[in-house]
Amino acid sequence: MANFQKHGQNVNGCVIPATAGMFELGLWGPVDTRNGNELTVSVSGAGASVGIKKAGMLSGQPVRVYQITGLPKGKTLIVAKDYGGLVWTSVTLEVSAGGGSSSATGTLYTKDPNEVVTKNTKPAIKDVHKMVLGAWSDLTDMGARTLTSQFGHETAWGRYCFNWNLGNVKSTADNPHMYLRGVWELDTPTRAQSQVNASNGLGHIATADEIKAHGWATQAGKSIVVFNPPHPQCRFRAYASLADGAQKWLTHHKGIAGRNANYLKLLNAGDVSAVAHALKQAGYYTGPEPAYARGMKTAMQKVNQELGPVT
Amino acid sequence: VSHARGFVSLLLLAALAAGPTGCTRTPSAGSGAPAPAAAAPAPSAAPPPSAPAAPKPAAARAPFSIATQGSAHSLRFDGGGFAFCDKRGAIKVDLAAATSAPSADHCGAPREASSACDNPSGTISTRNPPNEPNDIVDLDGWSVPLSGHVQDCVVEGKTLAVATGSTVVLVDGVRESTKELSRDGADRVSLGAGWVAWASGARIYFAPR
Helix, strand or coil: CCEEEECCEECCCCEEEECCCCEEEEEECCEECCCCEECEEEECCCCCCCEEEEEEECCCCCEEEEEEECCCCEEEEEEEECCCCCEEEEEEEEECCCCCCCCCCCCCCCCCCCECCCCECCCCHHHHHHHHHHHCCCCCHHHHHHHHHHHHHHHCCCCCCECCECCCEECCCCCCEEECCCEEEEECHHHHHHHHHCCCCCEEECCHHHHHHHCCCCCCCCEEEEECCCCHHHEEECCCCHHHHHHHHHHHHHHHHHHCCCHHHHHHHCCHHHHHHHHHHCCCCCCCHHHHHHHHHHHHHHHHHHHCCCC | CCCCHHHHHHHHHHHHHHCCCCCCEECHHHHCCCCCCCCCCCCCCCCCCCCCCCCCHHHHCCCEEEECCCCCEEEEEECCEEEEEECCEEEEEECCCCEEEECCCCCCCCCCCCCCCCCCCCCEEEECCCCCCCCEEEECCEEEECCCCEEEEEEECCEEEEEECCCEEEEECCCCEEEEEECCCCCEEEEECCEEEEEECCEEEEEEC
16 A cells, blocks of 8 residues: 655645746655565656655654656656556646746635645744743753654654644634645534535545555445645644644643643653653653654654753 | 443433324434443423423433434524525524424534544644544643544533534543543534534434533
């Protein structure tokens, strides 16, 4: 199973705006686990001018980055094939006359003045650390590193961070907001159809191919509904800066500290496993705790590498 | 999320025992509530026709549902009663009698449901973790993982009524507890004194808080 990704969104089968210069594309699940071979990414059809360079893997993620250059104006189909030539995932990159866009969509979906273009915002580790340290005086250098690690793990170092929205906080229409694609939900078939009927054409029942391509978890007797922008389910807060977006995220962590007297100590001790446990206890995440702790540990190593010795 | 299947079932039985009293009253079985876990007390005998109407606190607090014409919107508890709009226009519900009747109220365009589930002070907000099919509501350091995305939500201080695609949940942010009212999901939800109401398809369900 594999799919192309851009700004953390699965773009398999999509037409996405691209730039004629260097354009980065992710390939989630790049290895054919049957034989251990990595999939081959290429241009489908004519595309002699297009250069595709295999770059590194995203930290802590099964995502291979590809750097694509020389895209002509118009549409170019990019495919990932296995050893036998079978296409596992594809995406169409479209370079407009204006040269494309750096945002996830490049366009606004509505005329609402509160909507802003969706942009991937990747803060530097040192900036997150500095901001956290400045905003929570009870934190030590180590405590700020622990929280920075939590941010890094949660957002895959900004891969899932758009317009400085650190936790994918949802938004009403009267706040500054953006739209994200690929919002999906598991429902009973009746309920799913009812949601689609009420979606004004912005929702659909996922097909088997779509489910497979996205790697969505299915449940017996349930259907998957997919919402597309500008459906309200795809509306998320857009913040103007890292400090602005981090406020809600930090307030929540302060709230956890207010309920759990040990939380601050654990943060300041840099005990990522215990912090992962405390966050699980607080209901912060629903995934398995060991995986979350491992992810935070890996992120902490990256933070320490970047920031050097603890002061 | 804690489940309160027995709670809904027990009160449902009480509603059934009380029998139909109005034009649109039907039991809440359509909500998918499981079979009753325990027997409910037998209903008291009805008063003779000549006797003055006695209060019916037990029946009045029992869950019930009413049919709507198309999907309902503008759900609101108002002055001890309940009102909503559907294809027919404005409808009032007598909560004690569990009956509905047209009213002269004006029905505007349906407001957008509150899928963001937050409050102006920012102490309550809702997240959809990347690539996850479920939302999480954050209440000042305590989080409530939900099943599905928030369809509609009402925040009353630290009490929330939340409808998702596959559940209706009452969240008590003070006691840090949750009560699942339905496993069928809903489109709209409303919170009133002593009651929660939610609209799903062409029905509105009522349950005591």
